[in-house]
Amino acid sequence: MIIGTGTLLRIVRTWLYTNLNAQIRKALSGEPAFSYKHSEFLGSPFKPLHILSKPTPPPQNMATAVKKLLHPHRSRDEEKSGHDNQSSGHDRQDSASERAREEEKQNLLQWEEQKQPLEPGQIDDANHKTIGQSSNVLRQQDFELIKTLGTGTFARVWLVRLKDTNNGNENTVFALKILRKTDVIRLKQVEHVRNERNVLAGVAGHPFITTLVASFQDRDSLYMLLDYCPGGEVFSYLRRARRFNEATSQFYAAEIVLILEFLHEREGVAYRDLKPENILIDAEGHLKLVDFGFAKKVENRETYTLCGTPEYLAPEVIRNTGHGTAVDWWAFGILVYEFLVGQPPFWDQNPMKIYEQIVEGRVRFPSAMSSNARDLISGLCTVDTSKRLGNISGGAGAVKAHPWFQDIDWDSLYYRKVNGPIVPHLRGPADTRNFDEYEPESAEREPYTQDMSNKWDEYFKDF
Amino acid sequence: MSLPPDYSNEISALDREILKSQPHDVLQFCANFFLRRLESQRAEFLLAPQHSSPKGRGMAQSTFPGNNPFGKSNTSAFESIEEDDENDVVASPTASSFAPAVMDKAHPQPIAEEDTFGNFGNFAGFSGSAGAVKPPQSQPPSANPHEPQSFPNNYNLNRRTSVSAESLNPASSANDNWVPPFHPKTDEQQARLRSAVAGNFLFSHLDDEQSAQVLGALQEKPIPTKGIKVILQGDVGDYFYVVEKGLFDIYVNPSGKLENGPDGLGTKVSSVGQGGSFGELALMYNAPRAATVVTAEQSTLWALDRVTFRRILMDSAFQRRRMYEGFLEEVPLLSSLTPYERSKIADALETKKFPPGTTIIQEGDVGESFYILESGEADVYKRGNSKSLKRYQKGDYFGELALLNDAPRAASVISTSEVKLATLGKNGFQRLLGPVEGIMRRNDPSKAQHSDTVDPLSK
Numbered sequence A: 001m002i003i004g005t006g007t008l009l010r011i012v013r014t015w016l017y018t019n020l021n022a023q024i025r026k027a028l029s030g031e032p033a034f035s036y037k038h039s040e041f042l043g044s045p046f047k048p049l050h051i052l053s054k055p056t057p058p059p060q061n062m063a064t065a066v067k068k069l070l071h072p073h074r075s076r077d078e079e080k081s082g083h084d085n086q087s088s089g090h091d092r093q094d095s096a097s098e099r100a101r102e103e104e105k106q107n108l109l110q111w112e113e114q115k116q117p118l119e120p121g122q123i124d125d126a127n128h129k130t131i132g133q134s135s136n137v138l139r140q141q142d143f144e145l146i147k148t149l150g151t152g153t154f155a156r157v158w159l160v161r162l163k164d165t166n167n168g169n170e171n172t173v174f175a176l177k178i179l180r181k182t183d184v185i186r187l188k189q190v191e192h193v194r195n196e197r198n199v200l201a202g203v204a205g206h207p208f209i210t211t212l213v214a215s216f217q218d219r220d221s222l223y224m225l226l227d228y229c230p231g232g233e234v235f236s237y238l239r240r241a242r243r244f245n246e247a248t249s250q251f252y253a254a255e256i257v258l259i260l261e262f263l264h265e266r267e268g269v270a271y272r273d274l275k276p277e278n279i280l281i282d283a284e285g286h287l288k289l290v291d292f293g294f295a296k297k298v299e300n301r302e303t304y305t306l307c308g309t310p311e312y313l314a315p316e317v318i319r320n321t322g323h324g325t326a327v328d329w330w331a332f333g334i335l336v337y338e339f340l341v342g343q344p345p346f347w348d349q350n351p352m353k354i355y356e357q358i359v360e361g362r363v364r365f366p367s368a369m370s371s372n373a374r375d376l377i378s379g380l381c382t383v384d385t386s387k388r389l390g391n392i393s394g395g396a397g398a399v400k401a402h403p404w405f406q407d408i409d410w411d412s413l414y415y416r417k418v419n420g421p422i423v424p425h426l427r428g429p430a431d432t433r434n435f436d437e438y439e440p441e442s443a444e445r446e447p448y449t450q451d452m453s454n455k456w457d458e459y460f461k462d463f
Numbered sequence B: 001m002s003l004p005p006d007y008s009n010e011i012s013a014l015d016r017e018i019l020k021s022q023p024h025d026v027l028q029f030c031a032n033f034f035l036r037r038l039e040s041q042r043a044e045f046l047l048a049p050q051h052s053s054p055k056g057r058g059m060a061q062s063t064f065p066g067n068n069p070f071g072k073s074n075t076s077a078f079e080s081i082e083e084d085d086e087n088d089v090v091a092s093p094t095a096s097s098f099a100p101a102v103m104d105k106a107h108p109q110p111i112a113e114e115d116t117f118g119n120f121g122n123f124a125g126f127s128g129s130a131g132a133v134k135p136p137q138s139q140p141p142s143a144n145p146h147e148p149q150s151f152p153n154n155y156n157l158n159r160r161t162s163v164s165a166e167s168l169n170p171a172s173s174a175n176d177n178w179v180p181p182f183h184p185k186t187d188e189q190q191a192r193l194r195s196a197v198a199g200n201f202l203f204s205h206l207d208d209e210q211s212a213q214v215l216g217a218l219q220e221k222p223i224p225t226k227g228i229k230v231i232l233q234g235d236v237g238d239y240f241y242v243v244e245k246g247l248f249d250i251y252v253n254p255s256g257k258l259e260n261g262p263d264g265l266g267t268k269v270s271s272v273g274q275g276g277s278f279g280e281l282a283l284m285y286n287a288p289r290a291a292t293v294v295t296a297e298q299s300t301l302w303a304l305d306r307v308t309f310r311r312i313l314m315d316s317a318f319q320r321r322r323m324y325e326g327f328l329e330e331v332p333l334l335s336s337l338t339p340y341e342r343s344k345i346a347d348a349l350e351t352k353k354f355p356p357g358t359t360i361i362q363e364g365d366v367g368e369s370f371y372i373l374e375s376g377e378a379d380v381y382k383r384g385n386s387k388s389l390k391r392y393q394k395g396d397y398f399g400e401l402a403l404l405n406d407a408p409r410a411a412s413v414i415s416t417s418e419v420k421l422a423t424l425g426k427n428g429f430q431r432l433l434g435p436v437e438g439i440m441r442r443n444d445p446s447k448a449q450h451s452d453t454v455d456p457l458s459k
């Protein structure tokens, strides 16, 4: 049997990685502040994932391989600039890049087959993580667009399958989010789209966040290749059920708490668009948060750009007094309310009247709602951020300790040992029965002109 | 012959579960697994779109947030409610809400429908009607008399789209010394404007300085004749308008946007005269205009654009926060705070204003709050001594020991001019950061001792 250089390199890397990993762990004997135990669920011993090994010309020696391993970004950039120069002549069918592309596709397939969540320590480890990177060989033509899964204000998300791979499997599918550069520019979302890619890349591997497998671009579009989540939106289940019972609401709410805890306290990221439409159900009935279009690394600085969804906007966003991660706790309160009641607490035909109710912040509860649920929602939907649950002392921990969550076993939840209340019944991994039908994309498209390209390409260069 | 894909899927799911759980009793485990699968498949089936809507799956709909404030009712929302009715017919009346009951494995207590409905009645009162114009009465035709009550606001059940405004970045504003545009106005005009926006919650939260800046930024826009369209339905909105004089007619086209032709305006729903205003949603983000506004006579408007408005708010909030953080850095007792904690405290500080001669702190009282002097001056007095011991100025702080203990105040502080203070109580501090003692302990103990002598108010 002949082993290709790519495979060989991968084996070397895998070995190195596993060993390095053990070394690093030994070195870091002190427990990190936010620690997770090794679990059988995550697979022990930890198996590293290697997707997107870069289009590598045969390594000259071991040192290069090691350097690449330790500095994937640097080597990627070096390659990228080289690649840009050479491919500016457009669609050059040069066989080296064809090989690289084929190899990358194989890696995508491989990842899809054995995907497993990373441990928090690995999610942060940008130097070693291979998911979520920008690829300079993938292109839209590598994917067969099967069906639209959803549309948003700026994007269309497709179910896709890898085309023409040697051992391509019918069932290996992904979700591909496509954004037109002209739309992004026209809707003034350039900054947001950059944040989206960077935050998603940073958090790829979390059990309840949709995984960014890779990103790439061509002349007029941006692409994010995501893990396909076949259960569809929590929104659809909620509208059909009208409201969730307490146990179901608690389960979903608890997984969201884990996501917010991770985003806020580990990543310093405010998500800013929590709502049932952005929460998907995966094949096992667990949640996956999608759409990081407004997510931003805020850390300890407040931010001012108004964004979100009207019914879920926090008062400080409306009043423009500066906001941070606390807005997610407000929205989380609205979400729990909507789970239990079937509609959010503040609503009017006229959006300005919604905002007026929000800044006033008086939540009315149906009498059927349990007192624990009321107490939780009141704590979260508190106008004064210095009194808002989740933002006050204890952070997410205070939310987890709330009596409404007393039946939740947080550890087994993170490791997905508990079954979700709704496990989608699927005919196979590419089943789209849980998604709605969407109008086909309109044919007319504003061109991405040379002028725009000159002005904006620089902003998209990391994609 | 190959096995059916459904079968292979189930078996591989079972394989995974077995590997994950390593059960002792394999047979029982498999039986449980398939029972669970059956249960969840049934739950899912009952929630499936094919099931709940005999019409089959319609196109997914998504509307721009909220409906038209000028009263256009959204028909698609009603379709959804009808669908819900049908769903209800399947599930009720005997089973109450069947789907949740199936899903409820842990605690089989379906929500009591009657009770919920009864109390949804309360909901009817709490949301105002749609602005100045009443929406046309068009309740959904419903088989179930309870339905309209359960969604009293005609809640829009469609997918909701996100909104966002242009990005505002305070970092750049600090450098480029942006000042809001200023258009002079007579006192009379100012007073009229003030009362025109008084009812608008976006303006009622402004402090004096912000309010002056916003009013100053309103720009006069004379509209020379009748028949001019000031805003077009469906266009993205950037400006908010106040009517200085004249009259404006408001038209809504049910299609959602202004069309060509004689009926393109749609129907007239209302008019706005002097002191009225329209287009305030444009101060939030660039949403499509909900109506077309046409002059009915020669008129004058005041116009304010979103970026100016939001930037005024942002700049003053930004400056205030940085000022507070700066002050807080100077307080030795709080020196161990991380920047993150400091910014939380800065966010929580409350502004208070007092006239000259106010006793802010009374000697002998039990201290609750600590104060930072933002503007103005205050004197420190001790009992039995009519002469002031010290004068506090901008940036000075006092009373911070109240955060640490319940000792009585060691002196009085009385304002000598009008003062603006930023203040936070012990409760607020602890709520945000936990017990103060814990934070103090981070300091080296000798330092903590030392801090006692820093405050002239300490005993």
Ligand SMILES: Nc1ncnc2c1ncn2[C@@H]1O[C@H](COP(=O)(O)OP(=O)(O)OP(=O)(O)O)[C@@H](O)[C@H]1O
Pocket (backbone or CB within 6 Å): A149, A150, A151, A152, A153, A154, A155, A156, A157, A175, A177, A210, A226, A227, A228, A229, A230, A233, A277, A278, A280, A290, A291, A292, A293, B161, B162
């Ligand atoms: N990984 C995924 N798997 C399956 N479906 C997905 C996935 N990602 C997105 N979708 C579907 O596509 C829809 C739109 O995606 P997304 O919210 O990311 O787009 P957007 O344009 O940013 O939307 P918005 O208007 O909410 O900002 C989602 O609501 C979901 O239904």
Ligand SMILES: [Mg+2]
Pocket (backbone or CB within 6 Å): A152, A277, A278, A291
């Ligand atoms: Mg979305």
